[in-house]
Amino acid sequence: MPEFAEPLARLIQECKRLPGIGQKSAQRIAFHLLRAPREDSENLAQAILDIKEKLGICSLCNNVSDGEICLYCRDPHREQSQICVVEEPHNILPIETTHAFRGLYYVLHGAISPLRGIGPEQLRIKGLVDRLNQVEIDEVILATNPTVEGEATAVYLSRLLKPLGPRITRIAMGIPVGSDLEFADEVTMSRSLENRREM
Amino acid sequence: MPEFAEPLARLIQECKRLPGIGQKSAQRIAFHLLRAPREDSENLAQAILDIKEKLGICSLCNNVSDGEICLYCRDPHREQSQICVVEEPHNILPIETTHAFRGLYYVLHGAISPLRGIGPEQLRIKGLVDRLNQVEIDEVILATNPTVEGEATAVYLSRLLKPLGPRITRIAMGIPVGSDLEFADEVTMSRSLENRREM
Known part of the structure; x- marks a missing residue:
């Protein structure tokens, strides 16, 4: 490993x-920042600190938020009767990118994992149950990984929420679009067969 | 583009x-920092600020340095009679990684480029000439890009420095080790032929 002046070595670490x-x-990155104008470095450092200072958790859906309520929950144009449940805030991203979903989100902040000792009580499930009890919800889409x-x-939530009335759906698993059957693993391939649709 | 809470959007930018x-x-990276302990974020932000605050330029060789003299120049175990000339501080890295060179460095902070209006007078050449006049140097290796x-x-420096006495050498250009002749561009291939050695 080459030697670096101490501040540079620490930034690389x-x-x-x-x-x-x-x-x-x-x-x-370190050498880029070394050459970059001081203002750029200060903006980056400030942005890193600000996400800790200025971001919190939406009191309705647990998404990251710069206010009490996140930008999806406060958007009146979103479909209020559909809730898409995800494990982590960053799971919202790939769904939003599709523009195929215009409802609201709900973030669990984890998934049930007996191996790692994480049970339903460690997830933020209560807020979702409360919402279903208070508001008329047509569909809950389970988009856990x-x-x-x-x-x-997904299985746990499906059993818990079904009695509360809404339709409960799960995102489809199967062969990725544009890929080749040859490269599909067995589990994905059998899921893809199981979930086949009429044409 | 999906929407993000403002501080998150800014960090991504x-x-x-x-x-x-x-x-x-x-x-x-942004979502990682969002979940990371506050201490980690603060350490990263501080490290980014510190390279501007705590690093300067070595008064002997112009490398980045946390003191008046950089760690190569102040290392008595380095061969004092060999100087390797590079364009930028980060060019030292790939050379150090080889462990094939144990001499000192000299950083020009640029290269001659008539197209971009950069002449020899904009480079830090004087310190190198001064050193050759003051100290006995056996070899100057020109490792510009x-x-x-x-x-x-390299051509300019070679003409300038040769009268001062040292051997002037240039790093070899040719086919990269482990690659295939098929993929070599014409210029590299002809350089490789030109620079052929007896076996």
């Missing part, structure tokens, strides 16, 4: 803790 | 200005 950033990327934990959470 | 970081990586600008700079 800190950058390496970020997801997807290895030694080489960290060095590139297609993993053992995400599936367990 | 700032991250996208870093080299090699696009929209997706920036989102991943294998570009038009780097070559022009």
Whole structure:
């Protein structure tokens, strides 16, 4: 490992803790910041501090929010009778990018995982039950991850929420669009067969 | 583009200005920092600010340094009679990683580029000439980039420094080790032929 002046070495270490950033990327970023105008560095540092200072959790859906209520919950144009349930705030992103869903979200902040000792009581489920009891909801879409934990959470929520009235649906699992059957793993392939639709 | 709470959107924007970081990586980093302990964020922000506050330029070789003299120049174990000349401080890295060079460095902070109006007088060349006049130097290795600008700079320095006595060498250009001749561009291939060695 080459030597660096101490402040530079420390910045490289800190950058390496970020997801997807290895030694080489960290060095590139550090040297970029070294050459960049001081104002750019200060803006970046401030932005990093601000997400801790200025962001909280939406009191309705647990999404990250810069106010008491997040931008989806406070948007009157969103469909109020559909709720899409996700594990983490960043799971909202890929759904929003599709523009295929215009309802509201609900963030659990985790998934049931007996192996890691996480049961339903550690997730933020109460707010969802309360909402279903207070407001008329037509459909709850369970968009937890297609993993053992995400599936367990979906099954649990489905049993818990069905008696409260709404339609409960689960996002489809199957072969990714544009890929080749040849590259599909067995579990995905069998899911894809199971979930086949009439044409 | 999906919507984000303002502080999150700003952090994503700032991250996208870093080299090699696009929209997706920036989102991943921002959500990572959102979930990370506050201490981690503060350490990163502080490290970013510190490289502006605590780093300067070595008065001997112009490398970045946390003191008056950089860690290479103040290391008595480095070979004092060999100087490797590079364009930018970050060019030292790939050379150090090889462990094949144990001499000192000299950083020009640029390269001659008539197209961009950069002449020799804008580079930090005087310190190098002064050193050659004051200290006995056996060899100056010109490790400027294998570009038009780097070559022009190497040719200029070679003419300037040769009368001062030391051996002047240039790093070899040729086919990268482990690659295939098929993928070599014409210029590299012809350089590789030109620079062929007896076996």
